[in-house]
Amino acid sequence: MANVSLKIEDHVAHVTLMRGEKMNALSFELVEELIAAGESLMERGDVRAVVLSGEGKAFCAGMDVANFATLAGQDPWARIMPRSHGNANLFQQVGLIWHKLPVPVIAALQGVAYGGGFQIALGADVRIAAPGTKLSIMEIKWGLIPDMGGMALLPHLARSDVIRRMTYTGDPVEAEQAERWGLVTEIAEDPLAAAREMAAQIAGKSPSAIRAAKALIGYAEAHSGDADAVLLEESRAQAALIGQPDQMEVIAANLQKRAPVFRG
Template sequence: MARVSVEIENHIARVTLTRGDKMNALDNDMVEAIVAAGEGLKGNNDVRVVVLSGEGPAFCAGLDVANFGKFAGADPVELVMPRSHGAANLFQQVCMVWTQLEVPVIAALHGVAFGGGLQLALGADIRIAHPETRLSVMEMKWGLVPDMGGMVILPKLMRSDVLRQLIYTADQVGAEAAQGMGLVTELSADPLARAMELAGQMALKSPSAMRAAKRLIAVSESGADEATVLHEESREQAALIGKPHQMEAIMANMQKRVPNFK
């Protein structure tokens, strides 16, 4: 069965988890399909924004417990230590592939985002959640640690003591509390509709400026020194000034019309 669908329209790629009958739980096929969907969008110049969502009652309930039996019979070192995607293994790439896309990614969350499902959402630039969504860094419940890329993102979003409490307890938190912690960007009664609204706004901005902004933010969050960040600000700006996308943005604003970026 298909696990993920990808539809591209008006420069927006809608990536949908389609295992709704299983709350989009992550079995091996789902993991591979999510990574393949993200990898397949790399370098696609027609795509300006990605919206990530899940069918059925939940965004993603985390690891499919049926997989524990498969893992029990495997060599854990061989299972998780090989680096199949640069610095990441296959499971970590579920989160990291979205950070590697050149364009903004918006995740629309509903139902639950547990364990690996939460880490998948963390790969997005922005997370819109229904107020009744529940989130959890759930790995400790199963005697494990977060290991799907979340530990790259979580320390950038949260205070250390709050992050430690979530990891150590595996407690579930509501969307409003998660927003206060930095896990959720915005609450919406219809997170997918709101995500699409934001995506529509972003798709009308200069594609080259949007990609430059994502690169620049990544540098600034990487721990680079002040001189490096200032240099990258100037380098990215120099590459934009006077170029066709910037000139079209200026003309569209002056003429009060929708821009037409080619």
């Protein structure tokens, strides 16, 4: 892939946007390659965490402006309405694929995360940003609304008034404010190093428990108004872990004061 790098080391997948000279602006090719990278990890049992980053001075500046002319010459209904990726279209899948992955995704942000780039970051489980990183729901600048999965993800992270302010104005907010609003998890001088360190830590935990935890959190978010269903799913997920090989290895490792060694 020319626009996306995918490397797997020590059970961590490193996915990097590689259009640094263009601030990783989303060309059609980059969108398709990024989705392909994410989807290639769906069935990878050896992958335990993902680090998502952008090369150069920016995470992602949003949609490449060259795309707007192409889109303007097409039937928008035919381009946008088909559900080509389950419940999503192509542009929504580029952000949602990271949310759909069964393992944790940590996004490392620097420079800017604008428009589609911000929505891709929202698909991650954790967002670590460099000081001063700017984030924006920028679609209103082009007379549009956020349409890359952001509205399926934002309400789980931020208050309604925050979402409305950012959507209506398009104003960038710095990472420090975004952290206070729940859109950034933490600030780090070197977000990529911090993301890699966190991914390595996660990769050392029980793989089956980590996958079960991500699935349970997603279930709890989707059924937040049904405590009975969440409690039942919590018990079901726990029962499926107890006494299984990963859990028994964790117990043995703790008793022997060593790092656990998992299969796969």
